[in-house]
Amino acid sequence: MSERILVTGGAGFIGSFVCEELLKTGKEVVALDDLSVGKREYVPKGAEFAEGSIMDKILLDKLVSSCDKIYHLAVVALPISLKNPVAAHDVNATGTVNLLEAARKYGKGFVYVSSSEVYGNAKEENMKETHQLEPRTPYAASKLAGEVYALSYCRTFGLPVVVVRPFNSFGPHHREDSYSCVVTRFIKNVQQNKPIVIFGDGEQSRDYTYVKDTARGIVICGENAKLGDVVNIGYGKDITINEIARIIKSSIGVEAKITYANERPGDVRRLCADTSKARKLGFEPAYSFSTGLEEYLEWLKRY
Numbered sequence: 001m002s003e004r005i006l007v008t009g010g011a012g013f014i015g016s017f018v019c020e021e022l023l024k025t026g027k028e029v030v031a032l033d034d035l036s037v038g039k040r041e042y043v044p045k046g047a048e049f050a051e052g053s054i055m056d057k058i059l060l061d062k063l064v065s066s067c068d069k070i071y072h073l074a075v076v077a078l079p080i081s082l083k084n085p086v087a088a089h090d091v092n093a094t095g096t097v098n099l100l101e102a103a104r105k106y107g108k109g110f111v112y113v114s115s116s117e118v119y120g121n122a123k124e125e126n127m128k129e130t131h132q133l134e135p136r137t138p139y140a141a142s143k144l145a146g147e148v149y150a151l152s153y154c155r156t157f158g159l160p161v162v163v164v165r166p167f168n169s170f171g172p173h174h175r176e177d178s179y180s181c182v183v184t185r186f187i188k189n190v191q192q193n194k195p196i197v198i199f200g201d202g203e204q205s206r207d208y209t210y211v212k213d214t215a216r217g218i219v220i221c222g223e224n225a226k227l228g229d230v231v232n233i234g235y236g237k238d239i240t241i242n243e244i245a246r247i248i249k250s251s252i253g254v255e256a257k258i259t260y261a262n263e264r265p266g267d268v269r270r271l272c273a274d275t276s277k278a279r280k281l282g283f284e285p286a287y288s289f290s291t292g293l294e295e296y297l298e299w300l301k302r303y
């Protein structure tokens with residue numbers, strides 16, 4: 001019988017691709033999402049859908065008891081955490097404990113999808129999993145709280161836990177509102193003949209990974225990582241925001257104006273993953289920034 005996997009945040013950006021990846025490997029998939037951000041149509045065909053919240057303990061009991069393993073991605077995002085830190089804490093920290101409790105009750109495997117944001121500013125060229133943890137935003141703090149709780153359940157109760165720390169991702173299903181990432185925002189601005197707005201000097205850099213690679217990496221870690229381990233998932237090279245703007249303008253073929261605004265609070269200067277641990281587990285990104293962007297632009301045309 002195939003394994004049955006619960007994916008929280010399964011109608012969201014990365015979660016929907018994690019569902020797709022798990023289906024490809026022959027798993028049964030149940031996507032749980034409250035649709036506060038995610039969209040029903042992003043849940044791939046072949047996956048079951050449960051609409052509801054990770055704050056609903058009765059629902060969690062029912063869903064967790066009937067699955068073999070949990071991939072936990074449901075989240076309140078960084079920009080919301082700046083306006084409403086308590087909402088971020090409730091879902092990202094307390095919601096994670098709710099799920100861990102259900103997992104402990106039924107003895108289920110738990111893959112916690114954390115974030116590179118837990119590192120804060122880079123102190124090393126490429127950030128290893130052992131890099132100092134210095135969250136700069138309430139979002140990052142709540143993600144780290146989830147990690148620490150998950151690992152404590154592994155140490156204290158022997159719960160089979162793996163923690164994955166993805167770096168920035170881009171691609172289809174990304175939200176297109178004011179909370180979207182730079183890649184999605186820049187594409188939208190260029191297509192609408194609006195200027196590209198860069199916060200700060202644009203020389204801040206990120207490790208941008210195409211979402212299908214991120215999702216595949218999460219599943220590889222969920223399948224192969226040692227219990228209690230923490231693994232980065234990223235492309236392994238960083239790219240500056242100025243460079244992203246340049247590539248997007250040339251891929252779309254529009255000469256958009258670039259304007260610079262004040263740096264945002266808590267913005268990290270440089271983030272780049274050391275992915276050697278993930279590579280040892282069999283992860284290799286299949287998309288460069290440019291090939292991922294090409295596929296993303298095709299998807300945007302169709303969607």
Ligand SMILES: NC(=O)c1ccc[n+]([C@@H]2O[C@H](COP(=O)([O-])OP(=O)(O)OC[C@H]3O[C@@H](n4cnc5c(N)ncnc54)[C@H](O)[C@@H]3O)[C@@H](O)[C@H]2O)c1
Pocket residue numbers: 008009010011012013014015032033034035036037038039052053054055072073074075076077091095113114115116117143165166167168169170175
């Ligand atoms: N997007 C990135 O670049 C990135 C980078 C690093 C880590 N991550 C992590 O990956 C995970 C997924 O992020 P994403 O970018 O796909 O975010 P997303 O906002 O697209 O997806 C999160 C999903 O969770 C759902 N959700 C929110 N609150 C919920 C609740 N109480 N109960 C059930 N569902 C709820 C939302 O509707 C949404 O579909 C998160 O844990 C995030 O911290 C994302």
